[in-house]
Amino acid sequence: MGVTWHRNAFVDDAKATVSVRAKAFNYGLGCFGGIRAYWDERQDQLFVFRLRDHVERLVESARILGLESPFPAERIAEIVIELLRRNRCRTDTYVRPLIFVDSDALSPTLTDVPVSLAVYSLPFGRYFSTPHVHCCITSWRRVADNAIPARAKPTGAYLNSALARAEAKRNGFDEAIFLTESGEVSEGSAEHVFLLRRGQLVSPPSTADNLEGITRRTIIELARSAPLSIDFVERSISRTELYVADEVFLCGTGAEVTPVGRIDHRRIGSGGVGKVTRAIQERVAEVTHGRDERFAHWLTPVHGGTTRSRASKPAGKARPARKPAARRR
Numbered sequence: 001m002g003v004t005w006h007r008n009a010f011v012d013d014a015k016a017t018v019s020v021r022a023k024a025f026n027y028g029l030g031c032f033g034g035i036r037a038y039w040d041e042r043q044d045q046l047f048v049f050r051l052r053d054h055v056e057r058l059v060e061s062a063r064i065l066g067l068e069s070p071f072p073a074e075r076i077a078e079i080v081i082e083l084l085r086r087n088r089c090r091t092d093t094y095v096r097p098l099i100f101v102d103s104d105a106l107s108p109t110l111t112d113v114p115v116s117l118a119v120y121s122l123p124f125g126r127y128f129s130t131p132h133v134h135c136c137i138t139s140w141r142r143v144a145d146n147a148i149p150a151r152a153k154p155t156g157a158y159l160n161s162a163l164a165r166a167e168a169k170r171n172g173f174d175e176a177i178f179l180t181e182s183g184e185v186s187e188g189s190a191e192h193v194f195l196l197r198r199g200q201l202v203s204p205p206s207t208a209d210n211l212e213g214i215t216r217r218t219i220i221e222l223a224r225s226a227p228l229s230i231d232f233v234e235r236s237i238s239r240t241e242l243y244v245a246d247e248v249f250l251c252g253t254g255a256e257v258t259p260v261g262r263i264d265h266r267r268i269g270s271g272g273v274g275k276v277t278r279a280i281q282e283r284v285a286e287v288t289h290g291r292d293e294r295f296a297h298w299l300t301p302v303h304g305g306t307t308r309s310r311a312s313k314p315a316g317k318a319r320p321a322r323k324p325a326a327r328r329r
Contacts, residue, residue, distance in 0.1 A: 002087040005079050005119040007102070008070075010086060016118060021104040028156025029110055030100030031061035034253040036124070037084060037093040037302065040289040046089055047299040049288050051077050053214050054253075055097070061152040062099045066110050069099055070117050077300075083119055084302045094124035094254070098155070124254075132259040132273055133174035133250070135188070137239055138164035142178035142186035142209045151212045161189040175250065177242070177263070180209050185237040191250035191258065192216040195242060196276050201232045208236065215251045218298075222283050230276065247274030257281040 004016035102116035164176035187210040248260040
């Protein structure tokens with residue numbers, strides 16, 4: 001049995017529970033993050049990928065929802081590293097931090113206290129079981145940012161994703177792709193969308209009711225730099241442009257880089273893994289496993305050693321909870 005950070009302490013997983021009356025359970029009042037840590041046998045090391053970026057986005061998500069994070073980003077980063085050490089993680093691992101309204105009061109309000117942090121980890125390999133996936137354009141529209149802010153990763157908004165993915169599965173597809181209310185491509189149920197057309201890599205902007213993706217930013221930077229040096233443009237994408245793309249892939253912390261073979265029963269390119277998509281997959285794997293010193297600042301080693309990411313401070317022992325004043329709204 002492993003441990004989870006819950007209500008200001010590391011506890012056994014089985015004790016990291018909330019009441020059935022909890023607001024977070026009843027109304028989805030909270031936000032979360034998804035973080036990957038990659039095990040590299042050559043270096044006998046587990047690397048957390050872009051830890052500081054992830055915890056800062058989590059704190060920003062709470063701010064968008066009007067919640068005050070119980071800890072600053074630096075402390076959350078420390079908790080993540082300590083959690084991985086305590087769980088003796090020595091394989092590819094997924095970490096999920098959540099900030100949620102930790103109240104049992106019967107009303108869907110975001111102004112109750114306390115606001116708590118939970119962080120758990122689990123071994124995690126491939127998000128999809130196949131080398132490439134078949135997608136459909138879902139009949140469900142992506143929830144608008146002015147309705148439920150997509151860039152905040154709110155827990156309740158993922159009902160939108162669940163409805164779309166369930167529709168896709170029932171119709172024989174692996175994944176769904178959302179359109180915005182205005183009919184432009186937004187994102188997958190939990191992934192960003194990229195297409196390659198006429199040698200140019202394209203992705204919708206984060207103003208298309210989608211998340212400000214850290215994996216998306218990573219791919220854009222790696223694609224533009226050597227050795228890939230691919231031309232990239234951020235712009236709106238129509239549904240039919242997906243059908244005539246040379247390659248399409250999804251990306252995210254969970255999905256990493258996942259090629260799309262078909263969309264709405266239309267073959268994309270060769271119907272398998274495209275040449276450029278494969279090159280991006282391999283490049284991302286090199287960087288996330290610590291094999292390119294130019295991007296070492298994106299990695300935080302977990303197990304000993306002297307190399308630390310410039311993006312986060314070293315982890316220490318769990319500190320006591322902050323004073324109640326830290327929870328003021």
